[in-house]
Amino acid sequence: MLRREAQHPKVDIDFTLRRVFGKQSFRPLQREVISAAIDGHDVFLQASTSFGKSLCFQLPAVVSNGVTLVISPLLALMTDQVSALEAIGVAVATINSTTGLPERRKIMDDLFSGHPKTRLLYVTPELCQTEAFRRNLQIIHSQGQLIRVAIDEAHCISEWGHDFRPAYKELSWFRLMLKNPPVPMSALTATATPRVRADIIKLLGFDTGTLKIFNTPSARPNIHYEVRYLTDFASDPTMPEDFQVDDLLSWLKAIQDRRIARLGSDAVSRLPPMSGIIYVPLRVVCDQLAGALSSSGRGIQAVAYHAGLSTTDRNRIQAMWTSTKPPPTPVDRGGGEGETVPTAFSIIVATNAFGMGIDNPHVRFVVHWSPPRSFEGLVQESGRAGRDGCAAVSLVYYNTQERDRVLDRLGRDAENSNNRPGGIMNNSNSRNREDAARLKKQNHKARLESFQKVIRYCETTIRCRHEMIKEYFGDLELEMMGSQAAPVPQPSTTLRTSPCDFACDFCKEGRQALSTRKRKMVAESAVEDWMELSMVPIMRAMFPAQFRGAGSMYGPQCQECDY
Numbered sequence: 001m002l003r004r005e006a007q008h009p010k011v012d013i014d015f016t017l018r019r020v021f022g023k024q025s026f027r028p029l030q031r032e033v034i035s036a037a038i039d040g041h042d043v044f045l046q047a048s049t050s051f052g053k054s055l056c057f058q059l060p061a062v063v064s065n066g067v068t069l070v071i072s073p074l075l076a077l078m079t080d081q082v083s084a085l086e087a088i089g090v091a092v093a094t095i096n097s098t099t100g101l102p103e104r105r106k107i108m109d110d111l112f113s114g115h116p117k118t119r120l121l122y123v124t125p126e127l128c129q130t131e132a133f134r135r136n137l138q139i140i141h142s143q144g145q146l147i148r149v150a151i152d153e154a155h156c157i158s159e160w161g162h163d164f165r166p167a168y169k170e171l172s173w174f175r176l177m178l179k180n181p182p183v184p185m186s187a188l189t190a191t192a193t194p195r196v197r198a199d200i201i202k203l204l205g206f207d208t209g210t211l212k213i214f215n216t217p218s219a220r221p222n223i224h225y226e227v228r229y230l231t232d233f234a235s236d237p238t239m240p241e242d243f244q245v246d247d248l249l250s251w252l253k254a255i256q257d258r259r260i261a262r263l264g265s266d267a268v269s270r271l272p273p274m275s276g277i278i279y280v281p282l283r284v285v286c287d288q289l290a291g292a293l294s295s296s297g298r299g300i301q302a303v304a305y306h307a308g309l310s311t312t313d314r315n316r317i318q319a320m321w322t323s324t325k326p327p328p329t330p331v332d333r334g335g336g337e338g339e340t341v342p343t344a345f346s347i348i349v350a351t352n353a354f355g356m357g358i359d360n361p362h363v364r365f366v367v368h369w370s371p372p373r374s375f376e377g378l379v380q381e382s383g384r385a386g387r388d389g390c391a392a393v394s395l396v397y398y399n400t401q402e403r404d405r406v407l408d409r410l411g412r413d414a415e416n417s418n419n420r421p422g423g424i425m426n427n428s429n430s431r432n433r434e435d436a437a438r439l440k441k442q443n444h445k446a447r448l449e450s451f452q453k454v455i456r457y458c459e460t461t462i463r464c465r466h467e468m469i470k471e472y473f474g475d476l477e478l479e480m481m482g483s484q485a486a487p488v489p490q491p492s493t494t495l496r497t498s499p500c501d502f503a504c505d506f507c508k509e510g511r512q513a514l515s516t517r518k519r520k521m522v523a524e525s526a527v528e529d530w531m532e533l534s535m536v537p538i539m540r541a542m543f544p545a546q547f548r549g550a551g552s553m554y555g556p557q558c559q560e561c562d563y
């Protein structure tokens with residue numbers, strides 16, 4: 001496998017980092033991952049959101065002769081990275097549904113030339129399934145010019161993963177068909193559970209003897225994780241209820257007050273507004289909540305972002321968002337008469353269409369308006385915060401009614417896809433029906449299990465939330481697999497007595513205070529009748545194993561919470 005070594009006699013990766021990528025130094029572990037790739041190893045990198053995983057295949061590609069194929073699941077992710085690389089002068093190309101025929105021909109002519117100028121080619125996993133593209137790759141490989149395949153968001157390979165994508169499964173083709181010598185591969189993800197990790201390694205045909213594994217802690221040390229228990233129920237899930245809007249406004253006010261107390265109001269008024277993202281479950285809630293916040297008279301500029309907007313609008317909002325710092329434009333106080341207050345907060349209210357790959361360094365908080373559908377989604381989405389390495393907050397609003405609504409939605413999704421011919425396997429033409437049905441069932445089971453972890457995470461009052469995140473993704477197991485782990489930054493004080501250095505509500509408030517806060521959440525019994533009537537029979541029929549012998553529909557009695 002280590003055939004490439006000779007082609008990189010002495011590459012100064014520090015020089016390339018500064019000169020090409022404009023970065024001063026490597027983050028902990030990046031150098032090791034990059035060196036392993038340059039040495040021709042297969043690489044598995046599981047690193048937290050915002051670690052800088054892209055650099056770990058981009059830099060090796062830039063210093064090598066030949067082309068690195070990058071497989072990415074989202075067009076938006078791909079175009080972002082391609083534009084960023086073009087801007088720094090790297091020879092990069094992409095072939096996707098928006099690439100015209102003349103452009104495709106030009107790219108392929110270069111790749112077939114025997115000495116391609118293109119260093120990175122971004123494609124979708126679906127393109128890699130086509131016979132024509134596979135033939136082209138075989139030609140490039142036979143010319144010795146396909147030097148690496150990098151698989152971004154590699155968790156999409158596994159049906160046990162939250163974003164399972166059938167076309168990712170077909171990536172096993174690379175190791176099976178591109179031989180003599182095999183093409184080295186990199187698999188990168190922030191959110192793989194031990195089961196998903198095992199699938200990635202097996203499916204991509206990694207040799208565990210020579211594979212280089214790297215990881216960083218899954219929970220981000222600079223994010224304060226917090227759950228906020230709601231004391232009331234929403235009567236209409238499509239409307240943001242006043243009690244929750246008020247709670248959010250008072251939370252934001254407390255942030256602003258602390259800021260003013262620390263820096264003084266003059267200094268704060270000259271600062272750019274604080275950026276945040278609020279994730280909501282429905283498009284209609286995006287519009288309603290953005291409107292409610294903007295007209296609250298509290299200096300909030302809020303915009304809605306969801307898949308129902310036109311591409312132009314979405315691009316405009318994203319561009320505004322990723323521009324380094326939004327200007328402190330005054331906003332309408334909402335009281336008429338043109339009265340304005342300085343903008344204190346710039347907020348995007350979004351569905352999960354605004355997620356993977358969003359890279360605005362200045363996001364200070366991510367709020368989940370209701371519990372996210374998957375644990376991986378929670379970690380991915382909250383990982384949009386604090387990407388500059390400074391302190392940030394992840395806040396989840398939780399009550400039992402929302403918990404049950406999500407369970408209901410998961411149940412209905414499962415039911416709908418069971419009834420839909422093809423379902424999630426629509427795109428696969430090489431698998432028989434039985435296999436497709438099995439994968440579909442497994443994926444639904446995985447989704448339910450993942451949401452149960454969200455419930456545990458939110459309902460616990462006796463555990464550090466950072467620890468729970470690390471446990472879910474099996475950080476310890478990764479180290480036992482021989483992973484080279486990044487050193488965890490230790491606070492300078494020796495008084496550290498909490499696993500996360502008090503960066504979660506459990507460690508900060510303590511068990512007693514957290515339990516008291518949670519007890520104020522409206523009693524579960526208020527919804528039990530509704531549950532019995534609507535949910536339980538459906539869930540019991542769909543997931544019999546989850547109910548067997550358990551007193552509760554959420555599995556056996558939870559040992560980790562006092563709910």
Ligand SMILES: Nc1ncnc2c1ncn2[C@@H]1O[C@H](COP(=O)(O)OP(=O)(O)OP(=O)(O)O)[C@@H](O)[C@H]1O
Binds near residue numbers: 054
């Ligand atoms: N060594 C470095 N020094 C400074 N900035 C860096 C370095 N490496 C990466 N970055 C920056 O960190 C940011 C995050 O990088 P990237 O998008 O690759 O993260 P990621 O690990 O893929 O995160 P996610 O999984 O959340 O998408 C980018 O803005 C990137 O330019």
